[in-house]
Amino acid sequence: MSTILDDLREAVGDSAVLVDPDVTRGYERDMMPTAPNGTALAVVLPGTVAEVQAVVRACAAAKVPIVPRGAGSGLSGAANAVDGCVVLAMTRMNAIVEIDQDNRVAVVQPGVVNLDLRAAVEKHGLFYPPDPSSYDWCTIGGNLSTNAGGLCCVKYGVTSDSVLGLEVVLADGELLRTGRRTVKGVAGYDLTKLFVGSEGTLGVITQATLALRPLPQAPGTTVAAFSALETAGEAVSRIVREGLVPSLMEIMDAASIAAVETHLKTELGAGRGCAALLLCQSDSGGEAAARELRAIEQVCRDAGADLVHTTFDPAEGSLLLAARRAVLTALEVYGALMTDDVCVPRTRIVELIAACEQVSAEVGLRVAVVGHAGDGNMHPTIVYDPDSADEFRRANVAFNAILAKGLELGGTVTGEHGIGKIKREWLEREVGPVAMRAHRAVKAAFDPENLFNPGSMFSMP
Amino acid sequence: MSTILDDLREAVGDSAVLVDPDVTRGYERDMMPTAPNGTALAVVLPGTVAEVQAVVRACAAAKVPIVPRGAGSGLSGAANAVDGCVVLAMTRMNAIVEIDQDNRVAVVQPGVVNLDLRAAVEKHGLFYPPDPSSYDWCTIGGNLSTNAGGLCCVKYGVTSDSVLGLEVVLADGELLRTGRRTVKGVAGYDLTKLFVGSEGTLGVITQATLALRPLPQAPGTTVAAFSALETAGEAVSRIVREGLVPSLMEIMDAASIAAVETHLKTELGAGRGCAALLLCQSDSGGEAAARELRAIEQVCRDAGADLVHTTFDPAEGSLLLAARRAVLTALEVYGALMTDDVCVPRTRIVELIAACEQVSAEVGLRVAVVGHAGDGNMHPTIVYDPDSADEFRRANVAFNAILAKGLELGGTVTGEHGIGKIKREWLEREVGPVAMRAHRAVKAAFDPENLFNPGSMFSMP
Numbered sequence: 001m002s003t004i005l006d007d008l009r010e011a012v013g014d015s016a017v018l019v020d021p022d023v024t025r026g027y028e029r030d031m032m033p034t035a036p037n038g039t040a041l042a043v044v045l046p047g048t049v050a051e052v053q054a055v056v057r058a059c060a061a062a063k064v065p066i067v068p069r070g071a072g073s074g075l076s077g078a079a080n081a082v083d084g085c086v087v088l089a090m091t092r093m094n095a096i097v098e099i100d101q102d103n104r105v106a107v108v109q110p111g112v113v114n115l116d117l118r119a120a121v122e123k124h125g126l127f128y129p130p131d132p133s134s135y136d137w138c139t140i141g142g143n144l145s146t147n148a149g150g151l152c153c154v155k156y157g158v159t160s161d162s163v164l165g166l167e168v169v170l171a172d173g174e175l176l177r178t179g180r181r182t183v184k185g186v187a188g189y190d191l192t193k194l195f196v197g198s199e200g201t202l203g204v205i206t207q208a209t210l211a212l213r214p215l216p217q218a219p220g221t222t223v224a225a226f227s228a229l230e231t232a233g234e235a236v237s238r239i240v241r242e243g244l245v246p247s248l249m250e251i252m253d254a255a256s257i258a259a260v261e262t263h264l265k266t267e268l269g270a271g272r273g274c275a276a277l278l279l280c281q282s283d284s285g286g287e288a289a290a291r292e293l294r295a296i297e298q299v300c301r302d303a304g305a306d307l308v309h310t311t312f313d314p315a316e317g318s319l320l321l322a323a324r325r326a327v328l329t330a331l332e333v334y335g336a337l338m339t340d341d342v343c344v345p346r347t348r349i350v351e352l353i354a355a356c357e358q359v360s361a362e363v364g365l366r367v368a369v370v371g372h373a374g375d376g377n378m379h380p381t382i383v384y385d386p387d388s389a390d391e392f393r394r395a396n397v398a399f400n401a402i403l404a405k406g407l408e409l410g411g412t413v414t415g416e417h418g419i420g421k422i423k424r425e426w427l428e429r430e431v432g433p434v435a436m437r438a439h440r441a442v443k444a445a446f447d448p449e450n451l452f453n454p455g456s457m458f459s460m461p
Numbered sequence: 462m463s464t465i466l467d468d469l470r471e472a473v474g475d476s477a478v479l480v481d482p483d484v485t486r487g488y489e490r491d492m493m494p495t496a497p498n499g500t501a502l503a504v505v506l507p508g509t510v511a512e513v514q515a516v517v518r519a520c521a522a523a524k525v526p527i528v529p530r531g532a533g534s535g536l537s538g539a540a541n542a543v544d545g546c547v548v549l550a551m552t553r554m555n556a557i558v559e560i561d562q563d564n565r566v567a568v569v570q571p572g573v574v575n576l577d578l579r580a581a582v583e584k585h586g587l588f589y590p591p592d593p594s595s596y597d598w599c600t601i602g603g604n605l606s607t608n609a610g611g612l613c614c615v616k617y618g619v620t621s622d623s624v625l626g627l628e629v630v631l632a633d634g635e636l637l638r639t640g641r642r643t644v645k646g647v648a649g650y651d652l653t654k655l656f657v658g659s660e661g662t663l664g665v666i667t668q669a670t671l672a673l674r675p676l677p678q679a680p681g682t683t684v685a686a687f688s689a690l691e692t693a694g695e696a697v698s699r700i701v702r703e704g705l706v707p708s709l710m711e712i713m714d715a716a717s718i719a720a721v722e723t724h725l726k727t728e729l730g731a732g733r734g735c736a737a738l739l740l741c742q743s744d745s746g747g748e749a750a751a752r753e754l755r756a757i758e759q760v761c762r763d764a765g766a767d768l769v770h771t772t773f774d775p776a777e778g779s780l781l782l783a784a785r786r787a788v789l790t791a792l793e794v795y796g797a798l799m800t801d802d803v804c805v806p807r808t809r810i811v812e813l814i815a816a817c818e819q820v821s822a823e824v825g826l827r828v829a830v831v832g833h834a835g836d837g838n839m840h841p842t843i844v845y846d847p848d849s850a851d852e853f854r855r856a857n858v859a860f861n862a863i864l865a866k867g868l869e870l871g872g873t874v875t876g877e878h879g880i881g882k883i884k885r886e887w888l889e890r891e892v893g894p895v896a897m898r899a900h901r902a903v904k905a906a907f908d909p910e911n912l913f914n915p916g917s918m919f920s921m922p
Contacts, residue, residue, distance in 0.1 A: 187873050187875050190657065244675070286748075434631070
């Protein structure tokens with residue numbers, strides 16, 4: 001074992017190779033409590049592309065698995081260590097290499113924190129849309145590897161919609177450049193989007209060229225309260241059907257509302273029998289935003305909302321959004337969380353939430369549903385006592401029952417968190433044997449020795 | 462040879478297997494005059510997925526190459542036959558399977574004509590954005606295989622931005638389903654976008670699930686005339702820099718303007734020393750569109766436009782757009798056309814157009830430039846006498862000189878037409894040896910016998 005450690009130290013310097021178990025343990029897991037993890041041989045923190053190449057070559061020669069990771073905010077165990085692996089923590093490579101204001105392009109290293117990039121481009125009047133909940137600490141490299149979403153997706157798409165090109169260190173240590181700096185281009189296969197969302201199984205992303213947008217206007221916000229889940233769902237369907245495209249459309253069910261009210265000591269309507277809150281924003285600016293939100297208000301009223309309120313005061317809008325963002329924190333008071341991530345056709349959201357209520361009753365655990373109603377991506381969150389093996393077991397039953405329901409409704413088992421190490425069987429169930437063969441063929445083409453994040457997403461024969 | 466023909470007839474019925482050379486010849490080429498083509502063994506017109514599977518299995522057993530094609534409107538030779546191949550013409554599979562208005566999704570077979578889909582979804586108040594110039598006769602299958610663009614891309618993206626999922630017949634005849642019906646989803650690799658733009662080299666697309674948008678408002682149109690190319694380019698850069706996102710932004714150079722004036726017997730300003738026309742639209746509707754076009758007007762004036770005119774009369778807007786769309790037809794009066802397709806960063810458009818003028822002078826041939834200024838995708842078009850071997854040679858020199866300039870400016874050798882059979886060396890030059898190895902590994906993973914469109918995009922060893 002000493003040879004590979006020597007090689008790693010030569011590759012990146014002694015101080016960038018961590019082997020103290022008390023230290024390396026902090027790099028062996030992401031935020032998903034139910035995902036298994038192994039023990040790393042070492043954690044390596046490369047500072048340059050050349051160092052990444054040297055590490056990959058050393059690992060390839062010794063046939064040591066490599067698990068790339070960013071900040072570890074993931075919710076699928078995709079960044080969890082496997083036994084005897086080298087964890088390649090990309091956080092030191094955190095330079096914003098370039099912001100090209102005139103072409104609306106940024107070039108960044110993978111360790112840049114999402115919020116840091118947002119802040120840097122905002123100074124140039126530009127906008128990097130993808131905004132996963134962990135945006136104040138997750139990294140762009142992690143966002144790329146999971147194809148992260150967020151609240152903005154309903155209008156601006158997911159991470160892959162903002163990526164023009166990548167640099168990736170391949171299994172043989174060679175540096176692959178994909179894509180381009182131009183906004184259009186069809187020269188060759190779209191390898192860029194193959195790597196985005198591949199969860200570190202095909203190579204190590206060392207640089208990304210990102211497309212930026214004009215900074216939108218400060219948003220106006222509409223909140224609508226419904227006494228029945230069905231009417232909230234009807235409002236979502238009608239908003240989509242009428243061609244309204246808000247820049248954000250979030251839904252919270254009764255369990256989420258109640259938890260947030262307790263946590264923030266605020267009043268959102270649970271006491272008045274509010275079964276669902278719908279939160280919409282428009283960033284179109286001025287009269288256009290006012291018109292969009294008026295139309296959304298009208299749809300909500302027509303669908304049967306008990307209360308509809310619109311504000312163009314940024315502070316009030318932020319407070320409403322903060323209530324939505326506080327749901328998971330608010331739920332943590334009651335126990336450990338298992339957060340699901342199903343995405344269904346937008347017309348099926350109500351059925352999914354209703355099924356979650358039923359699952360909750362069946363397993364006898366609190367299940368709160370929040371989600372990105374605008375694209376059907378729901379996060380039913382199961383609350384359980386982490387010290388009770390029985391509750392943990394029941395939580396898992398609920399977790400899987402909700403995934404099954406998502407598939408039954410024509411949806412997917414993961415809208416934005418990824419497969420990782422917790423949904424491998426579900427990937428197979430969703431895509432079927434032919435697609436699994438295609439996945440394994442692609443994996444073998446890029447990583448014939450199966451050294452990049454082995455066992456994440458699927459296992460090789 | 463009779464065995465394979467027997468198998469094909471058994472697979473699709475006698476009448477769907479064409480072997481008369483006078484008939485098959487019409488299926489052996491696309492619209493690119495300089496691309497080589499071979500002679501097909503047969504043209505097969507399957508009517509069902511099962512028939513496609515049977516044809517692929519028969520060809521695989523006999524090791525006969527398969528060249529899938531749509532309507533043949535391509536401009537790269539990607540759909541051109543190779544000697545002894547089966548041309549798989551997908552035009553009979555032209556059903557619009559489903560339009561799901563509430564979820565804004567359409568499911569279509571590959572032979573659906575782009576315009577037919579546009580018209581069908583418009584009845585539901587929906588919009589399928591990709592609009593290549595040939596939209597009134599090209600097929601969705603061809604659009605998918607080339608990742609077609611069009612005039613709308615500046616605001617709505619290219620074909621791949623509108624695709625949620627595919628069904629693809631693989632080399633072993635199995636049917637692969639990629640993607641999903643939901644607007645978000647990250648289960649597994651993004652195989653959907655790997656197939657989009659793969660020019661028929663990885664499988665045969667038999668169905669697509671497409672994301673639709675709300676039908677935009679009727680557009681307002683602004684036209685600006687510039688007496689110097691530089692000032693037009695400066696206007697484009699400033700429009701991008703100021704965060705304006707028109708729904709269309711096209712540029713025509715002096716040679717294009719002159720040709721259209723002659724062809725349409727109209728007056729666009731060439732006689733008054735107009736060096737470039739910029740044509741912009743906004744489909745944001747009402748006051749928002751008026752505000753956007755006023756801002757664009759102001760930028761054009763500030764940049765030095767001689768004349769700026771805005772209209773919200775749909776008929777006048779259509780006339781202006783018709784002038785832009787007439788450029789290639791207008792040029793055909795002067796000879797055969799070789800249309801280039803480079804995409805450069807938006808700040809480099811002027812340099813590209815200036816280089817085209819210089820190339821024109823050097824080779825002694827007319828070179829007219831039109832293009833999608835909003836995304837830097839330019840179509841310099843070289844006019845030559847098809848009966849003159851010398852002019853043909855000089856046209857090729859010009860064609861390649863423009864590609865080289867595009868790369869030099871940080872661009873790509875193809876923005877939307879594809880590599881096909883005419884730019885294989887240029888693909889290698891653009892992406893380099895590591896990326897070429899990655900391309901060949903992907904190709905081998907999906908098509909180990911190299912039977913799908915062999916020699917298009919790149920050759921296998």
